[in-house]
Amino acid sequence: MAVIKKCYRLGWLSGLLYGLVVSSSLLAADDNAAILPKVTVGQLVRLPEIASAYVPSRPIDVWIPAGYNSRQRYAVLYMHDGQMLFDASKTWNGQSWQVAETAQWLQQQGEVRPFIVVGIHNIGAARHSEYFPQQPFLSLPEAVQQQLYQLDRAPGVSLFAGAVYSDNYLRFLVTELKPYIEQHFATDPSREATFIMGSSMGGLISWYAQTQYPQVFGGAAALSTHWPGTFSVENNPIPQAFLSYLEQQLPAAGQHKWYFDYGDQTLDALYPPLQQEVDRLFRRKGFSAPLWHSELFAGTDHSEQAWAARLATPLRFLLAKPTKE
Template identity: 90%
Template sequence: MRSIKQYGRQAWLILSLAASSPLLAADNNTPPLPEVSAGQLLRLPQIASAYVPSRPIDVWLPEGYSSAQRYAVLYMHDGQMLFDARTTWNGQSWQVAETAQQLQQQGQVRPFIVVGIHNIGAARHSEYFPQQPFLSLPEAVQQQLYQLERAPGVPLFAGAVYSDNYLRFLVTELKPYIDQHFATDPAREATFIMGSSMGGLISWYAQSRYPQVFGGAAALSTHWPGTFSVENNPIPQAFLSYLEQQLPAAGQHKWYFDYGDQTLDALYPPLQQEVDRLFRRKGFSAPLWHSELFAGTDHSEQAWAARLATPLRFLLAKPTQEQN
């Protein structure tokens, strides 16, 4: 079997094609509050956590936000990449405020707010890599993964994987704060989670770990390889095995997946198709499950921004708009 250390040596070809990949996260410097052209963006005070380092958290409120109304909540990872390309490391953003506002004004979705949780740079892989699948790997494989580098002298993992603690932070600390300070509907059916790449991994993992909390998860360009190669890579099978055993029963949650086929996304089609087969085998179907190839698209915020309306409509459709 090829050593996982060899995966890192293949990364440079992939990275040359995917220079905008959020796998290469921003540094730990606190960015300025992004500016939005629709709605209002607030930065929360630092929330002291028993589980993870503190980080900026931005909350987007739609135009006309009122405490007399109850709003669904969409939690999104990589919060510094969501709103304003002028403040991001690669000059791109998801354009979340503009798309979310337009969909709400047009009545295509229920009223909702967005909670953008910043990553903390070097720890991104350690926070977003699903922990239980990681621990299911042989100890020797885990140690090989910890030796991988994302750049010369820069480890891919900043330390031990602690995504279970990241989720504890979201569920037991951040969500109660949001529900206390904003006009939210705290029910599972109004609580959603979304991310791309590594953020896609932690999104489906969050819903599988906390099916009583989240009613829908969207994973765009999910980074199923976990590293930068699929050849002799045990990680995708570890994810599949976990989902096989821990996926909540069909019919109670929304699951959205998508993927492109260019740059880093070129690794994803066969892996996502394996995941799709598992979901079908377990009885998942429309309107609660959706997986889509966006042919010709790459691994970038620009690509995710262009199709953001699709997962937003899927997760946040008004009850009267959802198919029976």
Template identity: 50%
Template sequence: MKKVFILIFICFNLTIINAQKKSVKYGILEVYENYKSVNVQARNIGVWLPQNYSPKKKYAVLYMHDGQMLFDSTTTFNKTEWGVDECLTKLMREGKIKNTIVIGIWNTKENRHQEYFPQKPYESLSKEEKENVGVSLKKIGMSAEFTPSSDNYLKFIVEELKPFIDSTYSTLIDKENTFIAGSSMGGLISMYAVCEYPNVFGGAACLSTHWPGTFEVENNPIPEIFYNYLTNNLPKPNQNKFYFDYGTEELDALYPPLQTKVDAIMKSKGFSNENWITQKFEGENHSENAWKKRLHIPMEFLLKR
């Protein structure tokens, strides 16, 4: 047993040693390639450290989904990025936000929808409704055998990744300094993360939140199960923050009436401007370029000094 433990410990430390430094415009990006997990498929993890990062200081931590899309447009499939390093560097220099490091969790492409789809709401669907969801997703090339795995994905972040980050970097480990963010399906899983782990994550930034779950609105039961879930599972408004937004073009054109219903729930639960914001961006579409332009708004809201 002792030999097995030593071997596991050595392998884990090799993962740490083998973090590769990548070039970004501001700060340093350390990438842990093929990071292993007992809960989800292995993936790359990027850790962005701001300029002049020092172990003598303590940093808030922002976990972000779709990690390969955050920092470097030369390596993304569509040659666009969020510009996270530029945004946070500017805000920190101006003294508008806390010293912060960003953890970019790469998606695994084939499992992205399963990992980002809130699992407990899905499980409240009837058998027929689940089958219809599978049929709808099959139309866009996904398997009709759709089963969310978001509970394991969140368990990976909370029970495996966060302890590693907190033991490797100089972080503030409390929920007041731990946040989560994403767009589209990444917005859904960020909302779900705070509701499931309100004592771990102090707030979520949900950009262009994909409330339909699939890509159809007609006869779609999914938004309703999200409304029910929020009604029954939102944390107390004085304990956590939520940021939602949406554009009005392309896929985002589906969101305004759905977000309006979410906003009504937020109000009914006592959320106010101090702990909840919803923003509409007229003429903006569903893209990294759109999210890049407005990223500073949720960052200031969540990470304000």
């Protein structure tokens, strides 16, 4: 218990994380789940509730670009924390990723292939349990797992709402949501046209999705990936568990796109040395441009505003037009 408690000792950074990560999941999910965001370009569609055998139901918003043509086939980008993607007037912090505006502009400029975006809302208190990569978590000693389950993200509020169930979250996405999208929208179902993206904990579940379902996803983008898993890196076994998992489970280089980025301010100040360890692993396994990219955005923090400002970079990377052979 001493190791985990030391790892999770409260301080300015944990308080900051409460504001930047916990509030974004809890407040956005609780207050705005029933409110349809507005977009200035394209169209946003709120899906009917999808009954799942694996996860609790939640809102799901699909953005389709202006000029959408049902006779065309569109790539699909699945994004986590869907309530934070489109409309800053509906979010807890008055910020959003501005996904519609950036995606529409890139498509109009001809810089990317035509695509739609599926924004999957988180469900608040269960976000950590849903997004934490399950197999690395289970690789930790049982005693460490139980210590993590006892952590609080705020006084009297558990970090984990229950057991980690990210494997079921991905089953929902792959076996229930993806078939629904393909049935109701004009999409290309192939791996080469299916992508996944998120930030912070959403970054973790994005790279994990591609290792678990390499036959489904052709590219993953992880922005400001929350490699510590908790609030600190001090005596924290989690980053090594992620590295060990990636060492064993990464698909062979040359088959998928992998994008990572990170800042160095606020919560992102924890990430540079951890991301650099991950980068070394990828290089050692033969990953290189143009299918692998990792970038430091110096001076940037852990916020939707920061991710919006650089969103065009991962979108260009994932959704570049296929080269003609």
